[in-house]
Amino acid sequence: MRTVARKIADWIGKLGTVWVEGQVTQITARQGTGTAFLTLRDPAADVSMTVTCPTAMVREQEPPLTDGTRIVVHAKPAFFFGRGQLSLRADEIRAVGIGQLLARIERLRKLLAAEGLFAPQRKRRLPFLPNTVGLITGRASAAEHDVLVNATARWPAVRFRVENVAVQGALAVPQLVDALGALDRDPAVDVIVIARGGGSVEDLLPFSDEALCRAVSACRTPVVSAIGHETDSPLLDHVADLRCSTPTDAGKRVVPDVAEETARVRQMRDRARRALHGWVDRERRLLEQLRSRPVLADPLSPLVAHANQVDTLRERGVFAVRRLLSEQQSALDATKARLTTLGPAATLTRGYAVVQLVDGDGTGTVLRSVREAPAGTVLRIRVADGVVHAVVREETESSGGGSG
Structure with a gap:
C-alpha cells in the first residue's frame, strides 16, 4: 500500500496548476493558524474536494467568502501520503462575478438550444385535470403557499405531492434532481411544478444548472417552471413544458377553475337543449307538413278514386268486349245468311x-x-x-x- 500511495503521490506531484470552479460549502480559517481549509463542491454533481490556502488569502476576499459562494481557484493538486487524500493547494482565489455567471449561463443557453432542448416541438400539453400535482419547492416557502392556495381555490379537490428541497446553495441542484426523478416515477403524478420565489442571480443559479435542465428534458411527466418574478428567466423556463411568471400563476395554470368549468358545462347544456328543441321543432313542422298533404290527410280518398277508376275501366272493358262480340256475331250471322243463300239447300x-x-x-x-x-x-x-x-x-x- 505504501508503494502504491507513494507512486500516486509522485504522479500527482508532477501535475501542473489548474483553474477549478466550484461552490464553497465549508470554510475553516481559525485565528492564529496560517492555513485555511475550504470545501469546494461541484454544484452539478455530488463531488467535493478540500482546498488549502493561506488564511490571509481567505480573509482578504471582498466580499467575504460564505457558504454557497461560487469561486474560481488557481491551485496545484496535492496528495497527502499519510491519509491518502487528494486536495488542492490554492495560490489564488477569485469570486465568480455576475458578469461571469451571466456569460456562463448564456454559453449554456446556446449549447442547450443547439441540442434542441428548447424546441417548441418538445413541449407537452398539460393534462386538463391532473390526478395528482407534484410540487418541488422550499419547505414552508411563500412559493409553496401560493401554489397550494391558488390551485385549491380553483379546484378544491386537487391533490398534491409536495417535495421540499433546498432551492439555493450547494445542495439545491442534487435535491432538485432527486425530487424530480421521484415524482416522475410516481404513476399518480400527472404534472410537476418547480416553484421558487424571487431572488438574485446567484440565488436563482441552481435553476440554470445544466444537470437540472437535462433532467427536466428527460422527464416523461410534463414540467411547469414557476421561478421568481416576471423578469426572472432561468434556463429552466426554456426547457420546461410550460413557463409561469410566478408561483401564483402556476397554481392557476395546472388546474381548471371549477366555477368557469361549471359555467361552461351549463352553457353547453343550454346550447344542447336549444339545439335539441330546435331539431324537434323542425321535425314536428315537417311531420305537420307531411300530415297536411292530401295523401296523408285523407288516405282513403286516393284508394276510393283508384277503385272507382278500376270499376270504370272494368265496365269499359266489359262494354268493349260485348260490343266486339256483338259485331262479330252480326258479321257471323251475315256470313251465315250469305252462305245459306248461296248454298244448295236454299235452291x-x-x-x-x-x-x-x-x-x-x-x-x-x-x-x-x-x-x-x-x-x-x-x-x-x-x-x-x-x-x-x-x-x-x-x-x-x-x-x-x-x-x-
Whole structure:
C-alpha cells in the first residue's frame, strides 16, 4: 500500500496548476493558524474536494467568502501520503462575478438550444385535470403557499405531492434532481411544478444548472417552471413544458377553475337543449307538413278514386268486349245468311232437287245426263225436306229438260 500511495503521490506531484470552479460549502480559517481549509463542491454533481490556502488569502476576499459562494481557484493538486487524500493547494482565489455567471449561463443557453432542448416541438400539453400535482419547492416557502392556495381555490379537490428541497446553495441542484426523478416515477403524478420565489442571480443559479435542465428534458411527466418574478428567466423556463411568471400563476395554470368549468358545462347544456328543441321543432313542422298533404290527410280518398277508376275501366272493358262480340256475331250471322243463300239447300227449297245414282255400296253420284240413267236405274232424289227413291222406267231426251 505504501508503494502504491507513494507512486500516486509522485504522479500527482508532477501535475501542473489548474483553474477549478466550484461552490464553497465549508470554510475553516481559525485565528492564529496560517492555513485555511475550504470545501469546494461541484454544484452539478455530488463531488467535493478540500482546498488549502493561506488564511490571509481567505480573509482578504471582498466580499467575504460564505457558504454557497461560487469561486474560481488557481491551485496545484496535492496528495497527502499519510491519509491518502487528494486536495488542492490554492495560490489564488477569485469570486465568480455576475458578469461571469451571466456569460456562463448564456454559453449554456446556446449549447442547450443547439441540442434542441428548447424546441417548441418538445413541449407537452398539460393534462386538463391532473390526478395528482407534484410540487418541488422550499419547505414552508411563500412559493409553496401560493401554489397550494391558488390551485385549491380553483379546484378544491386537487391533490398534491409536495417535495421540499433546498432551492439555493450547494445542495439545491442534487435535491432538485432527486425530487424530480421521484415524482416522475410516481404513476399518480400527472404534472410537476418547480416553484421558487424571487431572488438574485446567484440565488436563482441552481435553476440554470445544466444537470437540472437535462433532467427536466428527460422527464416523461410534463414540467411547469414557476421561478421568481416576471423578469426572472432561468434556463429552466426554456426547457420546461410550460413557463409561469410566478408561483401564483402556476397554481392557476395546472388546474381548471371549477366555477368557469361549471359555467361552461351549463352553457353547453343550454346550447344542447336549444339545439335539441330546435331539431324537434323542425321535425314536428315537417311531420305537420307531411300530415297536411292530401295523401296523408285523407288516405282513403286516393284508394276510393283508384277503385272507382278500376270499376270504370272494368265496365269499359266489359262494354268493349260485348260490343266486339256483338259485331262479330252480326258479321257471323251475315256470313251465315250469305252462305245459306248461296248454298244448295236454299235452291232445294225453291223446288229444285238433286238426283243421284245409287251405287252398289250405297254411295251416290250426281246424275248429270239422262244417258247416265237407263231404264231400271235406281235413283235417289234429294229435295228440301228429305230424300225419295225412284226407278227409271224409260229414257227420254229433251233439250229443254225432261222427267223420269
